[in-house]
Every structure is written in structure tokens, then in C-alpha cells.
Amino acid sequence: MFTEKAVNDAFDTQLCRKAQLVNNTLQRLLAEAVGIGEDLREVLKYTLEAPGKRVRSALVLWCCELVSGARNSTTGDRVQKGEISNGVSGEVNRNAEIAAAAVEMVHTYSLVHDDLPAMDDDDLRRGLPTCHKVFDEATAILAGDALLTLAFEILAKEIDEPAIAVRLIAQLAEAAGPAGMIAGQMADLKAEKTQGTEELLQSIHTNKTAKMFRCAALMGAICGGANDSEIQSLSEYGLKIGLGFQIADDILDVSASSEQLGKTAGKDVRAAKCTYPAVVGVEKSKRLAKKLADEAVALLEPFGPKADILRKLATALLERTR
Amino acid sequence: MFTEKAVNDAFDTQLCRKAQLVNNTLQRLLAEAVGIGEDLREVLKYTLEAPGKRVRSALVLWCCELVSGARNSTTGDRVQKGEISNGVSGEVNRNAEIAAAAVEMVHTYSLVHDDLPAMDDDDLRRGLPTCHKVFDEATAILAGDALLTLAFEILAKEIDEPAIAVRLIAQLAEAAGPAGMIAGQMADLKAEKTQGTEELLQSIHTNKTAKMFRCAALMGAICGGANDSEIQSLSEYGLKIGLGFQIADDILDVSASSEQLGKTAGKDVRAAKCTYPAVVGVEKSKRLAKKLADEAVALLEPFGPKADILRKLATALLERTR
Numbered sequence: 153m154f155t156e157k158a159v160n161d162a163f164d165t166q167l168c169r170k171a172q173l174v175n176n177t178l179q180r181l182l183a184e185a186v187g188i189g190e191d192l193r194e195v196l197k198y199t200l201e202a203p204g205k206r207v208r209s210a211l212v213l214w215c216c217e218l219v220s221g222a223r224n225s226t227t228g229d230r231v232q233k234g235e236i237s238n239g240v241s242g243e244v245n246r247n248a249e250i251a252a253a254a255v256e257m258v259h260t261y262s263l264v265h266d267d268l269p270a271m272d273d274d275d276l277r278r279g280l281p282t283c284h285k286v287f288d289e290a291t292a293i294l295a296g297d298a299l300l301t302l303a304f305e306i307l308a309k310e311i312d313e314p315a316i317a318v319r320l321i322a323q324l325a326e327a328a329g330p331a332g333m334i335a336g337q338m339a340d341l342k343a344e345k346t347q348g349t350e351e352l353l354q355s356i357h358t359n360k361t362a363k364m365f366r367c368a369a370l371m372g373a374i375c376g377g378a379n380d381s382e383i384q385s386l387s388e389y390g391l392k393i394g395l396g397f398q399i400a401d402d403i404l405d406v407s408a409s410s411e412q413l414g415k416t417a418g419k420d421v422r423a424a425k426c427t428y429p430a431v432v433g434v435e436k437s438k439r440l441a442k443k444l445a446d447e448a449v450a451l452l453e454p455f456g457p458k459a460d461i462l463r464k465l466a467t468a469l470l471e472r473t474r
Numbered sequence: 475m476f477t478e479k480a481v482n483d484a485f486d487t488q489l490c491r492k493a494q495l496v497n498n499t500l501q502r503l504l505a506e507a508v509g510i511g512e513d514l515r516e517v518l519k520y521t522l523e524a525p526g527k528r529v530r531s532a533l534v535l536w537c538c539e540l541v542s543g544a545r546n547s548t549t550g551d552r553v554q555k556g557e558i559s560n561g562v563s564g565e566v567n568r569n570a571e572i573a574a575a576a577v578e579m580v581h582t583y584s585l586v587h588d589d590l591p592a593m594d595d596d597d598l599r600r601g602l603p604t605c606h607k608v609f610d611e612a613t614a615i616l617a618g619d620a621l622l623t624l625a626f627e628i629l630a631k632e633i634d635e636p637a638i639a640v641r642l643i644a645q646l647a648e649a650a651g652p653a654g655m656i657a658g659q660m661a662d663l664k665a666e667k668t669q670g671t672e673e674l675l676q677s678i679h680t681n682k683t684a685k686m687f688r689c690a691a692l693m694g695a696i697c698g699g700a701n702d703s704e705i706q707s708l709s710e711y712g713l714k715i716g717l718g719f720q721i722a723d724d725i726l727d728v729s730a731s732s733e734q735l736g737k738t739a740g741k742d743v744r745a746a747k748c749t750y751p752a753v754v755g756v757e758k759s760k761r762l763a764k765k766l767a768d769e770a771v772a773l774l775e776p777f778g779p780k781a782d783i784l785r786k787l788a789t790a791l792l793e794r795t796r
Binding site (some may be wrong): 188338 | 520612618637639640644647648650652657663
């Protein structure tokens, strides 16, 4: 029988493997991209190679693996791409690999722009000085724009079937766009220094963070050829763990050090951000996050033991220290 | 026989009709987009409704019309969508309409970000105060991000055939991305206050402006079902008129008033920008622009009189006063 530590170690190892995979993909895509000037390439490399947790990418890959082997909902064909989630090695689904890289590019762009002086004005990200600190503000604006554009370019060019590429692009644009992440950012800035309600908070965090998690799960499911009911379950699972992730983030901001986090701690309080600990207190925030993880795990029931890695992910996101 | 004024009037009328069409499409798409908060919607409306010339959108629509009726290069089917370029009314190609709107969104995003204090720091655009002046810097950053994302979303969701959508998205991302417009912006900022060469200038202007013109022509051609040789001709035509357009822009910056331009005049000189008039003088700049227009017109030869509107466009871009 595994001890809890052994289970955690196994999870960490699997997350590491996924991070390594997406890092390699990002590196390859950047190396293969032609026509990028050396100075801009250096900036993109800097932002993409900073040690991100790659949770969203892992979610894409794990959701793809989970449904691989299921029947394709459109054609009815058996899809046999992707390695199985118990970590037994197998062929990696190439579409999911590209989708994971695209999600990571969009996430990285959002951090680069979010850290700008006119936005959250931060100096530290992923344990390194922020993009506009190392280079300059104009470069950081352009680098963010470049990453966002590149994400759509790789989906359009590297996904092997147009019908799948279009679905992935539509999902990513919707999640990252003005009715998703950008809506969350706008509301987040607007809510600073106001007395937030739990309802407002949930809407901000859902838009700012949870929709990108949902999108990652959905994109993985699409690449794996999931059927409608699998897509529905994984989509809701993604939304719930995304919201839980952001609550945990809020808690870490008040409880962890900058060194631990790799980004400036205690910033939310200083900026008078509307956060869960500020509005409902730390204890209730923890309970809410736990409840979301439980609900997320419940959604995985139909998948059986194959979904264990996603069950572990739901709780690991709350237990993390960075 | 038409006088020159009559020909110009006819051209202006046709450009106006295209501008009206794309304005309506943009308005409809924004109205139909769900989940956008009212504050962000107001910002997007402000930027999209500012009176742009809509030259890039018109180029999409005219190129589509020009090749419509030609055989589709993939299927060999006769494509009969799109009105004919002589202005006789007909059904508008719906894909081209969406492509034109996407191009306009990307162009507008680039202006919003370009005008930011950390970039060109401008107060006036399309005759109105710039986005960050009316709202604030954070809002302008997010609004630009939103427009860029939305452009890909509408292509993924509104184009009626996945294979066409993917080609359009790939072209747009490539032209606007780190090997296109963003490369041009980076090089443009870097070249400030340096002694530019004609070669450097050509590379900056090609990336910053001409590739988006080429892309507009290409997207129109793709929507109209152009064959490879038509795509090749229109692609080169677009690149040449785009470069000519940017040279004319440089000349206008030193010769026209802010009121005429709808943006701050004389800015390039004050920012010590690397421009054609600064590097080769106004007279040689005019000759270069004229040469490009002639070469662009020569590329239209295979299309016969149907391409008259594009011939007129090539010269009109140089004769414009704003």
C-alpha cells in the first residue's frame, strides 16, 4: 500500500514529466518559428522558459489520455492515441501536445501583460524578474501580443485536422477573450479598493482563472476524441478545479513568502484586491476550496480508476506551496 | 468619358460602401458577442467605431470579388459568391465579410497598443482621443488583447468551412505575429534615434505594415476560392501596395496637419523615427512609392478590367490626404 508521501511523489513525478514534455514542445516550436528577430526571440525564450508549474498544460494532456481509447463522438471510430494516465509510457497525442503548448503560451502572455506597471505592476514572476523589468515595457507589451498570436498560429498550422483545429481555436479564444479571462482582469482591476461580495468574487475568479482551466480540460478532451458526456464532465471538472486553484492562490498570497511563491507575496492586500481571504476569511476560503475539489472529484466518477491522476490534481492544487 | 474627378469620386464611393459594410459587420459581431461586460463592451465599441479608413478590409472584399467566379483550386468547383468589383450589386461573400472584420480588429488592436505611453505615446487616433486617454492604460492594454483574441474567435466560429477558417487564421496570425507586424514594431522602436538605411527601412515597413496588406489580399483571395496563381499575384500586389501605403504615411507625417490626419502629425520627426523622408528625402520617397504602385498594377494584368478597382486603390493610397 502506498503511503501518502509516495502518492504525492508519484503525482509530482507525473506532473514533472508533463512539464518537461510541454517545455520541450515550446522550445521546439520557438526554434522552428522562422522570421522572428533575435532580440524578440530572446524575450519569448525568457518568458516561456521561466519555470512555470505547467498545471494547465498537464491538464490538457491528462484529459486527452483519459478519454483516449474512447469512441470519437463524430466518426464513431476508436481513438487510440495518447498514453494512459497511469503513466505507462505510450505514444503522446501530438495534437494534445500542441494544444498544451498553446494554452501555456496564452497563460504566459497573460502573466506578462498582468505584471505591467499599468496593470498589477509586479517585479517578480516564476522566481525571476518580470519581462518588463528585464527588458522594457514596450518589449513586454509586444512579447505578450506575440505569444497570444503565436498560440493561434500553432493551432492553425500544427493540428492535423482542420475540424479539430477550429474547435480548439474557438475554445481557447473564448476562454481567453473578452467574455473570459479579459473580463476577469477588467473586473479584478475595477474591484480593487471596493467592498467585494462573494458573488462578485466568484464571477471574477471564474472569468480570470477557471475558464482557462475548463478550456484546458476541454481541449485535451477534444484532442482525445471524447464523446459529449465526457466533454461535459471534464469541462465542469476543469471549471471547479480552476476556481479552487484561484482561491488557493489568494490564500497563498497572504500565507506564503515571495521566495516560496516565485512572485511577490502579500500583493493582494497591499493593492486592496478583492480576494477570498479578504471577503470571507482564510478558514471559509479553505472550506470553499475543499468543497470545489470534492465536487470536481465527484464528476470523475464515470471514468473509474483511470482518472486517479485528475483526482489527485484536484487536491494537489489546494495543498501546493507555490 | 470620365474625368479624373469622376473616377476618384467613384472610387471613394466604392471604398465608402466597403467601409460601411465592415462597420455593420463589426457592430453586429460585437452586439452578438455574449458574456462581455458593459464597461469592456463600451471600450471595444469606442475603438471599433472610430472612423478608420477601412482600407485593409476593403482589400479583403475586393480581392474576394475579383477571383469569385473563378474555379476553386481544391475542389475545381465554380465559386459564384461575392459581388463583382465594378460595383454592380450582388450577394456579399459571408466568409470575406468575417475575414474583413477580423483584419480590422487586428489592425485596431495594433493601433490601441501602439498608442500606449510605453510605445508611441499618442493622444489622437482616427480623429479621436486614443483609447488609454479616454479610459486608462490598463483598459487599453486589455482592450487591445480582447480585439486580437476576438479576431481569431470570429474566424474560428463564423467561417463556414473549417479548412478555410484554418487557412485564414494561419495567415492572419503569421502576418500579425512575431515574424510579421510585431517584428516590425520591435525593429521600429529599436531604430529610433539611429541612422537608418534604406534596407533596414524596407524591412521594418514590410513587417510592420506590408505583411498585413498582403494578408488582407490573401484572405480575400482564399474566401473567393482563388487558384494558386491568383493567390500569388494578389499576395505580391498586397505586399507592394502595403509598402507604398507606409511610405505615403511617412510622407504625410511631415507634410499634413494633425487635423487632416486624425492623428498627431510630425511625430516621426520628434521621436526621431526611422522613416523614408528622413532617410532618402521626400522626393525620392515619392518616387519609390510611385514605383511600387506601378509594380502592383502590373501584377494585376492577368485579371483584366475586373481589377480596375485594385488598380485605382494602388494609386489612391499614395494620393490620400489622411
